[in-house]
Each structure stands twice: as C-alpha cells, then as structure tokens.
Amino acid sequence: MSALLEARGLSKRFGGVVAADAVSFSLAPGEMLAMIGPNGAGKSTTFAMVGGQLAPDSGRVLLDGADVTGLSPAALFRRGIGRTFQVAQTFATMTVCENVQMALLSAAGEVFGLWRTARARHREAALEALARVGMAQAADRPTATLAYGDVKRVELAIALAARPRVLLMDEPTAGMAAQERAELMALVRTIARERAIGVLFTEHDMGAVFAHADRILVLVRGEIVAAGAPEAVREDARVRAAYLGETGARTAAQALDARETHDGGRP
Numbered sequence: 484m485s486a487l488l489e490a491r492g493l494s495k496r497f498g499g500v501v502a503a504d505a506v507s508f509s510l511a512p513g514e515m516l517a518m519i520g521p522n523g524a525g526k527s528t529t530f531a532m533v534g535g536q537l538a539p540d541s542g543r544v545l546l547d548g549a550d551v552t553g554l555s556p557a558a559l560f561r562r563g564i565g566r567t568f569q570v571a572q573t574f575a576t577m578t579v580c581e582n583v584q585m586a587l588l589s590a591a592g593e594v595f596g597l598w599r600t601a602r603a604r605h606r607e608a609a610l611e612a613l614a615r616v617g618m619a620q621a622a623d624r625p626t627a628t629l630a631y632g633d634v635k636r637v638e639l640a641i642a643l644a645a646r647p648r649v650l651l652m653d654e655p656t657a658g659m660a661a662q663e664r665a666e667l668m669a670l671v672r673t674i675a676r677e678r679a680i681g682v683l684f685t686e687h688d689m690g691a692v693f694a695h696a697d698r699i700l701v702l703v704r705g706e707i708v709a710a711g712a713p714e715a716v717r718e719d720a721r722v723r724a725a726y727l728g729e730t731g732a733r734t735a736a737q738a739l740d741a742r743e744t745h746d747g748g749r750p
C-alpha cells in the first residue's frame with residue numbers, strides 16, 4: 484500500500500528532554516495505526532507535530548508525498564488531516580445536529596457570525612454523518628443530554644463530517660466502559676476501511692489496541708522501539724520489558740484471540 488501520511492525523522496526537544504527522537508512511520512489509506520507507550524513516551528508530542536500544533540525541531544511530515552511540515556492545524560485540516568475533539572470542545576447547549584453542522588461550516592471556511600442563517604446549512608450532510616455512527620435519532624436533542632458513550636459517537640461524526648483522509652484520535656475511548664469502547668473502535672475500523680481513511684490513534688487500553696489496530700508503533704522515551712503487526716509487537720521482548728509487562732501481554736493475547744474468532748483476524 485502507498486503511504487497516505489509519512490513522518491520522517493520527527494524530533495522535538497523541550498530543554499533537556501528529548502520528547503521525540505527521529506520518529507518515522509507511514510500510514511496507508513484505510514489503516515488503523517496505534518501508537519502506544521508509557522507515560523511521557525512522546526505520543527502527544529508526535530501527534531501534535533503531525534497535527535500542526537507543534538513545529539518539529541527536525542524531520543518532515545508528508546501527505547500524499549507533499550511536504551506539509553509546519554503548516555497550521557487549520558491548513559492541515561483543509562488538506563484532509565482531521566482529528567477528534569474532546570467533549571469539552573463540543574457545544575453542549577447546541578443540538579447534536581447543530582454541532583456537526585458547525586464542524587462542516589468550519590471545514591468549509593464559512594464564517595461563524597452567520598450562525599443564525601447557518602442553522603439551515605449542511606443539515607443533510609450532518610444527518611448523514613450522524614446516521615453513519617448510529618446517532619441519527621438523537622439529531623435534535625441538546626448535546627448536553629447525551630450519555631457519555633453517545634457523545635463519543637457524536638465526536639466521531641463531527642470528525643467524519645469534514646471528510647478527512649487522515650484521522651488523528653488521541654485516546655478516543657478514554658472514560659468509556661469496556662463494551663462501549665470495543666463497539667466504538669469496531670465502528671471506527673469499519674468506517675476507516677469503507678472510506679479509506681488512515682487512522683492514527685493513541686490508547687492506554689491494550690484490549691482496544693490489540694483488538695483493532697492493523698499495526699502498532701511502540702514509543703519509549705521518544706524513540707520507536709518496535710513497529711509491526713499486533714502479533715509481532717505482543718511477542719517483542721523489548722516491548723514486554725519496557726511497557727506491556729505480563730498483564731499487558733495477557734490482555735493483548737486475549738484481544739488477539741477474540742479478534743481471530745470475531746472477524747478472522749486482519750485482512
């Protein structure tokens with residue numbers, strides 16, 4: 484598969500701390516790529532360099548082979564690098580549908596001041612995005628009244644509404660119950676394949692990672708110490724020692740077993 488997104492030697496230093504040390508990886512269309520590692524490993528720093536919130540000290544980010552290093556988050560967003568936003572960043576008093584419409588207005592570069600007339604804008608596209616995540620029936624409810632798991636689905640619809648080619652998801656299932664978490668990740672995986680979206684995600688829950696990632700990058704102290712298929716990463720002695728431990732390895736094994744049973748493994 485050709486690379487949709489490529490990180491080449493991304494490095495970032497904060498004073499004496501090397502937060503990311505020549506991090507390189509590629510992401511293919513439709514691929515679920517997980518980035519895991521202990522606290523302070525450099526996951527957020529790497530995400531921020533890819534998403535444009537942080538300029539790398541060195542290294543490049545390529546989108547479809549074009550150099551997009553150092554572009555603003557808004558410029559990257561227009562080129563198709565989207566991300567999910569945390570619940571606090573959605574507007575709780577607006578309806579679910581209005582929240583998605585708002586994202587579409589912003590994606591189209593339309594002015595927020597036109598909101599009064601904007602209520603009619605993009606409604607169909609917003610409803611389509613909500614339907615895809617199973618939330619069409621909640622379109623006209625105030626966002627504040629949704630259960631937490633449903634808010635997470637709306638966040639996904641908001642990200643999808645802009646038709647991203649790459650989706651950055653920083654802990655998409657944080658705070659969710661195990662069952663809801665598995666369902667959300669399965670949904671993301673199905674949509675990513677169907678729309679050829681490359682998904683880069685971080686996640687502390689090893690069950691979710693090993694059940695849904697096509698490939699896994701393991702970051703320790705700013706460096707990628709392992710990268711590959713979930714089976715290979717689980718068996719990597721360095722990954723077990725530096726991060727998974729026995730409990731994590733067991734959780735990973737269980738998730739991989741369940742995956743074989745449910746969907747016959749990876750494509």
Ligand SMILES: Nc1ncnc2c1ncn2[C@@H]1O[C@H](COP(=O)(O)OP(=O)(O)OP(=O)(O)O)[C@@H](O)[C@H]1O
Nearest residue numbers: 497500501502520521522523524525526527528529
């Ligand atoms: N703005 C900053 N200023 C100074 N140091 C920073 C800054 N951002 C990150 N760091 C340091 O860089 C290193 C990597 O941090 P980063 O947040 O990228 O790790 P992480 O893998 O996302 O961790 P976590 O899983 O806890 O979110 C850490 O040592 C952190 O303290």
